[in-house]
Amino acid sequence: MSVVEVRDLTKYYGKSRGVEGVTFSVEEGEIFGFIGPNGAGKTTTIRLLLGLIFPDSGLAEIFGKDVLKEGKEIRKNVGYIPGEVSFYPEVTVEEFLRYSASFYEKVDWDYVKELCGVFSLDTKKRIKELSMGNKKKVAIVQALMHRPKLLILDEPTNGLDPIVQNTFFEILKNEKEKGTTVFFSSHILSEVERLCDRVAMIKDGRIIRVEKVENLKGERYKVVRVKGENLEKLKDLAEVNRLKFENGTAEFLFSGNVERLLEILRSLKLSDFWVEEPSLEEIFMSYYREGEE
Numbered sequence: 001m002s003v004v005e006v007r008d009l010t011k012y013y014g015k016s017r018g019v020e021g022v023t024f025s026v027e028e029g030e031i032f033g034f035i036g037p038n039g040a041g042k043t044t045t046i047r048l049l050l051g052l053i054f055p056d057s058g059l060a061e062i063f064g065k066d067v068l069k070e071g072k073e074i075r076k077n078v079g080y081i082p083g084e085v086s087f088y089p090e091v092t093v094e095e096f097l098r099y100s101a102s103f104y105e106k107v108d109w110d111y112v113k114e115l116c117g118v119f120s121l122d123t124k125k126r127i128k129e130l131s132m133g134n135k136k137k138v139a140i141v142q143a144l145m146h147r148p149k150l151l152i153l154d155e156p157t158n159g160l161d162p163i164v165q166n167t168f169f170e171i172l173k174n175e176k177e178k179g180t181t182v183f184f185s186s187h188i189l190s191e192v193e194r195l196c197d198r199v200a201m202i203k204d205g206r207i208i209r210v211e212k213v214e215n216l217k218g219e220r221y222k223v224v225r226v227k228g229e230n231l232e233k234l235k236d237l238a239e240v241n242r243l244k245f246e247n248g249t250a251e252f253l254f255s256g257n258v259e260r261l262l263e264i265l266r267s268l269k270l271s272d273f274w275v276e277e278p279s280l281e282e283i284f285m286s287y288y289r290e291g292e293e
């Protein structure tokens with residue numbers, strides 16, 4: 001069963017586009033990445049999913065329930081980390097966590113203690129005394145305290161240093177092992193590559209693709225660098241993208257089958273060549289560009 005189901009969701013802020021016709025689903029137990037550049041519509045989608053704002057049209061369901069009609073029931077099993085955390089500045093971390101706990105029927109205090117320990121959080125400190133990263137850690141503990149079945153995370157690694165990020169990813173992997181579903185928005189490609197099973201790419205309010213991360217990486221793209229003569233003829237080939245010339249070498253992103261790549265390489269007068277797997281970033285950038293054409 002899909003844990004999250006979004007169908008043809010459209011939201012405008014007055015005349016300004018939020019999202020348009022967004023459709024995807026997230027399956028139970030997967031870590032689903034939601035990736036796109038600034039302003040693409042990630043936060044809007046998440047706020048629609050949480051029932052915090054109303055769509056102009058379309059449907060969002062969590063656990064098979066309409067987010068607008070059954071929000072209260074749904075929230076019992078959802079943990080949420082907002083993109084920007086803002087808490088009452090005067091209360092201590094402990095007071096804040098106790099207050100948050102009052103919204104849930106059941107809280108796993110042993111887990112809260114464990115997480116505070118893992119993050120070295122001083123729970124006696126006031127919120128206003130915490131750095132941005134430490135506030136984010138509090139938000140993570142708050143999101144996990146009731147052992148939710150679904151985590152909705154809006155760019156959760158913002159403000160976390162690399163070591164804490166690693167710790168956080170380990171926590172998410174453990175959650176996944178326990179069967180928790182994770183919806184994770186980000187504009188950092190390397191973290192999506194490391195963590196997610198599937199990914200949806202959003203641009204200008206529209207989903208451009210939903211794909212397994214392993215398929216995207218292995219797919220049809222190769223980074224090719226060649227050294228030699230006649231390299232100018234690469235400019236005319238449809239399979240050659242993002243061609244750059246530098247110091248007698250040409251570098252490009254090749255899309256097509258391997259036989260065709262060999263054919264192209266044979267047609268050039270080469271003194272050397274290199275073929276590498278592209279990073280997810282290069283793949284995404286080529287999709288974003290395709291969308292613009």
Ligand SMILES: Nc1ncnc2c1ncn2[C@@H]1O[C@H](COP(=O)(O)OP(=O)(O)OP(=O)(O)O)[C@@H](O)[C@H]1O
Nearest residue numbers: 013016017018036037038039040041042043044045
């Ligand atoms: N309250 C609002 N009023 C008007 N326009 C808004 C509002 N919130 C978002 N938008 C617009 O909706 C579009 C999508 O914004 P959204 O915050 O969902 O993007 P995002 O992908 O989360 O971006 P970022 O990575 O920068 O947080 C943007 O063009 C933004 O300007």
